[in-house]
Amino acid sequence: MDKVYLCIDLKSFYASVECADRGWDPFAVNLVVADASRGPGAITLAATPAIKRFGVKSRGRLFEIPKTVPYIAVRPRMKRYMEYSARIYKILLKYVSSDDVHVYSIDEAFVEVTSYQRMYRKNAKQIAQMMIADIYASTRIVATCGIGTNLFLAKVALDIMAKHDPEGIGVLDRRRFCEALWHHRPLTDFWMIGRGIARRLEQHGIYDLYGVTRCDPEILYKEFGVNAEYLIDHAWGREPVEIADIKRYVPRSHSLSASQILFEEYNAEDALTVVKEMVDDNVLKLTERHLVTGHLSLGIGYAKGAGSSSHGSQTLAVLTSSYRVLREQCVGLFWRIVKKDRPIRRLWLSFGHLCEEEMEQWDLFTDVDALEKEKKMQEVLVEIKQKYGRNAIWRGTDALEKATAKTRNTLIGGHHE
Numbered sequence: 427m428d429k430v431y432l433c434i435d436l437k438s439f440y441a442s443v444e445c446a447d448r449g450w451d452p453f454a455v456n457l458v459v460a461d462a463s464r465g466p467g468a469i470t471l472a473a474t475p476a477i478k479r480f481g482v483k484s485r486g487r488l489f490e491i492p493k494t495v496p497y498i499a500v501r502p503r504m505k506r507y508m509e510y511s512a513r514i515y516k517i518l519l520k521y522v523s524s525d526d527v528h529v530y531s532i533d534e535a536f537v538e539v540t541s542y543q544r545m546y547r548k549n550a551k552q553i554a555q556m557m558i559a560d561i562y563a564s565t566r567i568v569a570t571c572g573i574g575t576n577l578f579l580a581k582v583a584l585d586i587m588a589k590h591d592p593e594g595i596g597v598l599d600r601r602r603f604c605e606a607l608w609h610h611r612p613l614t615d616f617w618m619i620g621r622g623i624a625r626r627l628e629q630h631g632i633y634d635l636y637g638v639t640r641c642d643p644e645i646l647y648k649e650f651g652v653n654a655e656y657l658i659d660h661a662w663g664r665e666p667v668e669i670a671d672i673k674r675y676v677p678r679s680h681s682l683s684a685s686q687i688l689f690e691e692y693n694a695e696d697a698l699t700v701v702k703e704m705v706d707d708n709v710l711k712l713t714e715r716h717l718v719t720g721h722l723s724l725g726i727g728y729a730k731g732a733g734s735s736s737h738g739s740q741t742l743a744v745l746t747s748s749y750r751v752l753r754e755q756c757v758g759l760f761w762r763i764v765k766k767d768r769p770i771r772r773l774w775l776s777f778g779h780l781c782e783e784e785m786e787q788w789d790l791f792t793d794v795d796a797l798e799k800e801k802k803m804q805e806v807l808v809e810i811k812q813k814y815g816r817n818a819i820w821r822g823t824d825a826l827e828k829a830t831a832k833t834r835n836t837l838i839g840g841h842h843e
Contacts, residue, residue, distance in 0.1 A: 433580040439533035440472035446566040456497040570594035578665035600663035608636035691769035712747040720779035727772030738763035
């Protein structure tokens with residue numbers, strides 16, 4: 427029997443939660459989730475289906491909403507959204523085992539229902555309808571669903587097919603996928619294909635997944651490296667990874683660490699410069715090893731007699747190797763734990779929860795195109811440093827007076843300067 431998966435999505439989730447709390451219908455009320463106190467440039471994190479009919483999109487700006495459209499703006503409440511997400515997860519567990527659920531994001535989950543069809547004497551679509559009805563009855567949140575014979579097809583059925591179904595349920599198997607979507611454009615509608623990947627494919631005259639199936643694999647591997655394998659598999663509607671594989675996955679490495687004893691006593695501002703350098707170094711190691719991280723730890727040691735050290739850690743909302751994301755998180759953690767009035771002599775930084783880069787996750791706020799560009803740049807930096815030495819190229823912060831990376835690199839043997 428073919429495996430059968432559901433991909434359940436909570437429609438306009440943040441905006442729907444705000445409407446549910448107020449007893450409003452998100453299909454009738456023009457509402458956006460945005461902090462209007464930040465001015466007209468504030469980002470709309472979510473928008474109700476009602477206001478989307480006027481061309482208003484999630485992750486737009488308040489000033490982009492047409493002046494003729496009346497609307498309500500509410501400030502985001504992440505804690506509340508997480509509470510709703512947890513409630514909905516518990517609803518899913520009324521019908522299936524936790525072993526058969528993979529929570530992909532705060533508003534999306536995969537569920538394997540292969541064996542439950544016989545147990546409930548229902549097909550996959552009927553099981554999906556049962557879950558969706560319960561979610562709505564319990565929370566007033568509308569859910570849509572993709573059904574597929576593997577995880578990829580379930581996600582594509584949700585993202586593309588469900589939009590055209592009156593019930594919001596799309597269904598795909600490999601045969602139907604090839605018939606209906608091989609020539610679908612744009613490519614960016616497909617899971618894991620961002621604008622950067624699409625542009626690189628267009629350079630080879632490829633504008634749809636049918637073109638991928640007809641392309642010489644050597645060309646794709648030269649362009650995308652190991653990621654070409656996933657692209658080719660998906661073009662044929664294949665996805666070997668199952669929920670059970672995700673549950674069993676064990677990282678090949680538990681953490682990636684860096685530490686420094688500073689050349690002299692540093693104040694907090696100067697120490698932060700070194701922390702940013704350490705983030706950069708660890709990020710390049712992640713890129714080189716094709717890993718992503720979901721957790722970071724930071725330690726700050728003070729001069730002798732200046733008191734005990736400071737420690738802090740943080741679990742990330744995503745799995746990533748983005749320098750921009752990790753630097754921002756580390757800077758925030760640094761200022762939360764540092765004792766600003768004390769001289770600093772030691773720093774240590776660790777990235778934990780390491781996974782293979784194919785496990786990378788994005789959230790609602792992720793600019794996928796920018797992420798692709800950043801990743802490409804990181805790969806180039808790794809290549810340059812491997813070929814010409816660690817000091818062959820460096821960031822502007824490395825030139826600051828209290829930066830240490832350039833000096834420390836000259837202390838490590840085996841590199842050409």
